Amino acid sequence: MRFVDEFRDPDVIARTSDEIRRLADPGRHYRLMEVCGGHTHAIYRFGLKDVLPENIELIHGPGCPVCVLPMGRIDDGLALARQPLVTFTAFGDMMRVPGAHGSPLEHKAKGLDVRIVYSPTDALKLARANPDRHVMFFAIGFETTAPSTALTLMRAKAEGVENFSVFCKHVTKIPAIRAILDSPDMRLDGFIGPGHVSTVIGCRPYEWIARDEKKPIVVSGFEPLDLLQSIVMLLRQLKEGRSVVENQYKRVVPWEGNRAALVAMAEVFDLRPYFEWRGLGFISQSALQLREGYARWDAERVFSVAGVRVTDPKAAQCGEVLKGVLKPHQCKLFGKECTPEHPVGALMVSSEGSCAAYYNYEHRKAAAPAKVLTPA
Amino acid sequence: MCLAIPGKIIELVPDMPHLGVVEVTGVRRKVDLGLLADEPPEVGDWVLIHVGFAMSKISESEAADQMRTLAILGEDAAAMEEVRGYGLEGKEQP
Numbered sequence: 001m002r003f004v005d006e007f008r009d010p011d012v013i014a015r016t017s018d019e020i021r022r023l024a025d026p027g028r029h030y031r032l033m034e035v036c037g038g039h040t041h042a043i044y045r046f047g048l049k050d051v052l053p054e055n056i057e058l059i060h061g062p063g064c065p066v067c068v069l070p071m072g073r074i075d076d077g078l079a080l081a082r083q084p085l086v087t088f089t090a091f092g093d094m095m096r097v098p099g100a101h102g103s104p105l106e107h108k109a110k111g112l113d114v115r116i117v118y119s120p121t122d123a124l125k126l127a128r129a130n131p132d133r134h135v136m137f138f139a140i141g142f143e144t145t146a147p148s149t150a151l152t153l154m155r156a157k158a159e160g161v162e163n164f165s166v167f168c169k170h171v172t173k174i175p176a177i178r179a180i181l182d183s184p185d186m187r188l189d190g191f192i193g194p195g196h197v198s199t200v201i202g203c204r205p206y207e208w209i210a211r212d213e214k215k216p217i218v219v220s221g222f223e224p225l226d227l228l229q230s231i232v233m234l235l236r237q238l239k240e241g242r243s244v245v246e247n248q249y250k251r252v253v254p255w256e257g258n259r260a261a262l263v264a265m266a267e268v269f270d271l272r273p274y275f276e277w278r279g280l281g282f283i284s285q286s287a288l289q290l291r292e293g294y295a296r297w298d299a300e301r302v303f304s305v306a307g308v309r310v311t312d313p314k315a316a317q318c319g320e321v322l323k324g325v326l327k328p329h330q331c332k333l334f335g336k337e338c339t340p341e342h343p344v345g346a347l348m349v350s351s352e353g354s355c356a357a358y359y360n361y362e363h364r365k366a367a368a369p370a371k372v373l374t375p376a
Numbered sequence: 377m378c379l380a381i382p383g384k385i386i387e388l389v390p391d392m393p394h395l396g397v398v399e400v401t402g403v404r405r406k407v408d409l410g411l412l413a414d415e416p417p418e419v420g421d422w423v424l425i426h427v428g429f430a431m432s433k434i435s436e437s438e439a440a441d442q443m444r445t446l447a448i449l450g451e452d453a454a455a456m457e458e459v460r461g462y463g464l465e466g467k468e469q470p
Contacts, residue, residue: 117461118459120428145427196424258432
């Protein structure tokens with residue numbers, strides 16, 4: 001059994017793992033999905049699969065915000081970068097994501113003004129410092145980053161900074177879960193609910209999953225013990241035939257979320273009627289756009305955006321992997337044409353993407369075995 | 377981006393009430409505290425930071441746990457790069 005050994009409480013981990021074995025009905029196959037990229041990364045890093053019985057399968061859902069963006073949105077953003085006097089800013093995660101004509105980093109190498117920022121406020125700061133340029137921030141992320149974009153826009157508006165805009169590609173967690181549950185080829189038994197997204201939205205938005213879809217969901221922390229305890233909580237519910245929302249990550253996630261963050265998001269954003277997700281297709285009301293009151297700072301209105309549709313490279317099966325229908329290594333390109341060094345699809349770029357996680361922790365390990373610890 | 381960075385508020389910026397100086401393993405940067413409006417931040421509070429914004433208050437031990445989790449995930453260097461990057465290469469703060 002391979003299990004990384006830097007954790008505290010190996011005894012507790014062993015006990016929790018035993019508890020999982022006691023609760024899991026050997027005659028049943030459990031499919032549990034995590035929908036947070038941080039969890040996907042942690043699950044691979046910790047080698048959790050190796051302490052779980054074989055009939056518990058963890059399915060990696062669309063948790064990585066870079067990965068779920070169709071390639072066309074990258075190209076749209078880069079088209080704006082080619083406008084005269086525009087400075088393109090984005091988080092570092094975006095820089096190596098391939099568009100149809102290259103990544104932001106490759107555009108920078110060609111001489112476009114492409115810059116990494118670590119916070120949307122830094123993009124605003126760049127705009128203040130460079131009044132002769134137009135600074136465009138390519139905003140991505142789920143509800144963990146959307147409130148920060150919202151507050152930055154509120155500041156830009158209050159200060160009347162006019163040479164700043166946001167190309168808003170924020171997406172929301174709940175409609176993606178709904179789309180997965182509606183997908184005919186997907187059979188799931190329960191969800192490991194996102195950790196830091198839930199600090200913003202709280203636990204209430206998940207209630208329909210338990211109530212209407214009869215799927216248990218447990219909001220989880222990121223440590224190995226957190227994830228194992230969350231699996232115990234899910235299995236208990238399944239064993240008792242219950243389905244409720246539970247919060248394993250109470251020490252960080254308040255049930256009601258962060259009101260100030262929700263207020264800022266409501267002030268600045270409303271829902272797009274629909275938005276295309278890689279792998280999941282068009283999902284109604286699944287992404288955020290700037291409200292009318294922020295039109296002046298909306299890159300889609302300041303510039304004209306083509307809205308190009310680009311199909312993924314033919315052989316790449318990012319969509320199936322994103323939905324959890326295929327495991328990363330089952331994609332034809334995995335580890336061959338597509339590697340973290342030369343990514344074809346976004347799932348291989350971000351550390352939260354399941355292909356990069358699988359490659360770094362499973363594929364490489366096959367060549368160089370990690371430290372070994374038997375938790376029991 | 378999904379994983380938060382823990383830090384300690386060591387100073388509130390007097391004329392800019394939404395800003396605080398936060399220390400993350402020795403590196404000090406200005407962080408936006410505007411999303412903590414419902415639980416006004418104080419010097420000495422530990423917070424979880426996403427993209428330059430404190431998103432929630434946490435305990436000191438939770439902060440230590442979170443930093444350890446980042447380290448185990450191999451994300452600690454990226455997290456520190458992010459923190460150092462706040463304020464555009466630290467032009468405001470050494």
